[in-house]
Amino acid sequence: MFFERPDAGETAVLVHVDFQDEQEREDPGEFLELVRSAGAEPATLLTGSRHRPDSRTFVGSGKVEELREAMAVHHAELVIFNHALSPSQERNLERELKCRVLDRTGLILDIFAQRARTHEGKLQVELAQLEYMSTRLVRGWTHLERQKGGIGLRGPGETQLETDRRLLRARIKAIHKRLDKVRSQRSQNRRARSRAEIPSVSLVGYTNAGKSTLFNALTESEVYAADQLFATLDPTLRRLEVVDVGPVVLADTVGFIRHLPHKLVEAFRATLQEAAEATLLVHVIDAADPDRDLNVTQVETVLDEIGALEVPTLKVMNKIDLLDSAPRIERDGEGLPEVVWLSAREGRGLELLGQALSERLAEDVIDVQLTLSPDQGRLRAGLHELGAVREEAFDDQGHVLLEVRLPRRDFLQLMARLGEHPDDYLPGELQERPVWEG
Numbered sequence: 001m002f003f004e005r006p007d008a009g010e011t012a013v014l015v016h017v018d019f020q021d022e023q024e025r026e027d028p029g030e031f032l033e034l035v036r037s038a039g040a041e042p043a044t045l046l047t048g049s050r051h052r053p054d055s056r057t058f059v060g061s062g063k064v065e066e067l068r069e070a071m072a073v074h075h076a077e078l079v080i081f082n083h084a085l086s087p088s089q090e091r092n093l094e095r096e097l098k099c100r101v102l103d104r105t106g107l108i109l110d111i112f113a114q115r116a117r118t119h120e121g122k123l124q125v126e127l128a129q130l131e132y133m134s135t136r137l138v139r140g141w142t143h144l145e146r147q148k149g150g151i152g153l154r155g156p157g158e159t160q161l162e163t164d165r166r167l168l169r170a171r172i173k174a175i176h177k178r179l180d181k182v183r184s185q186r187s188q189n190r191r192a193r194s195r196a197e198i199p200s201v202s203l204v205g206y207t208n209a210g211k212s213t214l215f216n217a218l219t220e221s222e223v224y225a226a227d228q229l230f231a232t233l234d235p236t237l238r239r240l241e242v243v244d245v246g247p248v249v250l251a252d253t254v255g256f257i258r259h260l261p262h263k264l265v266e267a268f269r270a271t272l273q274e275a276a277e278a279t280l281l282v283h284v285i286d287a288a289d290p291d292r293d294l295n296v297t298q299v300e301t302v303l304d305e306i307g308a309l310e311v312p313t314l315k316v317m318n319k320i321d322l323l324d325s326a327p328r329i330e331r332d333g334e335g336l337p338e339v340v341w342l343s344a345r346e347g348r349g350l351e352l353l354g355q356a357l358s359e360r361l362a363e364d365v366i367d368v369q370l371t372l373s374p375d376q377g378r379l380r381a382g383l384h385e386l387g388a389v390r391e392e393a394f395d396d397q398g399h400v401l402l403e404v405r406l407p408r409r410d411f412l413q414l415m416a417r418l419g420e421h422p423d424d425y426l427p428g429e430l431q432e433r434p435v436w437e438g
Contacts, residue, residue: 010039010040010041010077010078011040011041011043011074011075011076011077011078012035012040012041012042012043012076012077012078012079012080013043013044013046013067013070013071013074013076013078013079013080014031014032014035014042014043014044014045014046014079014080014081014082015045015046015047015048015059015063015067015079015080015081015082015083016028016031016045016046016047016048016082016083017047017048017049017050017053017058017059017082017083018047018048018049018050019049019050019051019052019053020051026082026083026104026258026259027258027291028045028047028082030257030258031082031104032045033208034104034107034108034111035080035107037111038107038110038111038114039114040078040080043070043074043076044070044074046063046066046067046070048063053083053089055089056088056089056092057089057092057093057096058081058083058085058089058093064093064096064097067079067097068096068097071097071099076099077099077100078099078100078101078102079093079097079099079100079101079102080101080102080103080107081101081102081103081104082104083103083104084103084104084105084259085101085103087135087136090103090136091136104259105132106132108257109125109128109129109132112125112128113125113126113129120179120182123175123178123179123182124179126175127172127175127176127179130168130171130172130175131172133168134165134168134169134172183273198246198247198248198249199245199248199249199279199280199361200248200249200250200251200274200277200278200279200280201240201248201249201250201251201278201279201280201281201282201357201361202250202251202253202274202275202278202280202281202282203215203250203251203252203253203282203284204253204256204275204281204282204283204284204299204303204308205255205256205283205284205285205299206255206256206257206285206286206289206295206296206298206299207255207256207257208255208286209255209284209285209286209289209295209318210284210286210318210319210344210345211252211253211255211284212252213318213344213345214282214284214316214318214344215236215238215250215252217344217347217350218240218250218350218353219238219239219240219250236251236252237249237250237251237274238250238252242354242357242358242361242362243354243355243358243362244358244362244365244405244406244407245357245358245361245362245407246407246410248357248361251274251275251278253272253274253275254272256298256299256302257298258294258295258298259298265302265305265306272302272306272308273306275303275306275308275311276306276307276308276311278308278311279311279312279361280311280312280313280314280357280360280361281303281308281311281312281313281314282313282314282315282316282357283296283299283313283314283315283316284316284318285315285316285317285318286318286319287317287318287319287320287322287323287325287341288319288320288322288323312360314337314338314339314340314356314357314360315338315339315340316339316340316341316342316353317339317340317341317342318342318343318344319343319344319345320341320342320343320348320349321343321345321346321348325341326341327340327341327342327343327348327349327352328340328341328349328352329341329352329355329356336359336360337355337356337359337360340352340353340356362407365405365406365407365408366404366405366406366407366408366411366426367404367405368404368425368426369401369402369403369404370383370401370402370404370425371395371399371400371401371402372399372400372402373398373399373400374398374399374400376400378418379414379418379420380400380402382414382417382418383402383404383406383414386406386410386414387406388404388405388406388410388411389402389403389404390403390404390405391403
């Protein structure tokens with residue numbers, strides 16, 4: 001008879017193990033934040049160190065006994081590991097401890113399930129949970145006896161476990177079909193924006209780096225932002241006006257985390273595709289986090305997994321208010337903005353970010369002096385309407401001398417509308433530059 005899982009309790013004993021391999025290490029502080037974000041009440045944190053996980057219980061028999069005693073002392077109903085457990089390790093621990101055992105992946109999935117708000121987000125979380133559960137369907141059950149067939153169908157039938165697996169597979173297949181529709185709709189929307197030559201900017205970064213706070217500050221939106229992990233789960237798109245660029249689509253995406261479960265990356269691929277197909281990524285980094293370099297590496301790992309590592313990136317060092325640092329822009333060898341230091345919460349340095357976005361997105365800007373004859377009033381009016389005229393003067397012959405700066409696409413659209421030839425107005429070096437594609 002296998003252990004029947006009770007309803008999940010809120011009081012939890014936490015387990016964190018240090019391994020020699022740096023790649024396998026987790027952050028106990030981040031673990032506590034994850035547990036609190038899930039709504040559990042940490043009773044105590046048991047720590048240990050091992051060369052490698054125990055194949056049967058991950059922590060070994062001595063630590064299992066210590067866990068049993070800690071659960072009795074704190075009247076805990078749940079044990080949470082800061083590590084990924086194999087299905088057999090999870091089953092063995094539940095059998096030994098007579099309680100529910102949750103690993104790091106299950107914990108993150110639980111948080112995602114709580115935070116999903118949109119239909120798409122809920123589908124993505126359910127898909128990840130079902131695929132995770134499908135490997136663990138064993139033995140949280142007591143009804144594994146053979147089903148009896150009806151008249152004419154008597155025989156061994158199928159086990160309840162096989163029935164559950166079959167139902168799971170059917171549900172997973174149905175969710176995949178519905179998410180394919182979502183991906184198709186998102187792809188159509190991106191193609192429409194591309195045809196309209198509207199650049200897209202995606203905010204990415206480690207969870208709790210301040211993406212949503214920055215998003216709200218830039219767009220004057222009210223996206224939920226809080227000092228907790230995965231405060232924002234569903235993607236949000238807003239229109240943003242950028243100087244010398246015009247309208248831009250700004251996307252706030254789900255935060256990344258160390259060892260983000262692969263199933264979650266797969267499930268959220270439709271959402272993360274906003275980042276993979278963006279014109280520019282804005283990588284928001286918590287400048288005050290002592291592990292910021294490691295967090296940057298983790299984000300880049302996920303970006304590589306979704307094929308977004310090659311997208312041009314502007315780094316934003318956020319939370320400089322915690323460092324008592326001044327806003328500034330760091331530039332690369334070609335003079336382009338590379339890093340912007342700011343405080344989204346206090347609104348310091350936002351104008352520098354606007355400047356950096358303008359420079360990075362409006363790389364194909366026409367900056368030229370035009371001499372127009374008196375009969376070219378429609379062209380002059382059109383340039384004024386676009387806000388492209390920076391200085392204007394008249395010579396003795398009545399010609400208009402204009403100093404003009406505007407995105408190339410706007411200039412070409414104006415020329416087409418007026419039936420003019422752009423080559424008649426641009427110097428040779430500007431004629432040779434390719435048309436920018438959003």
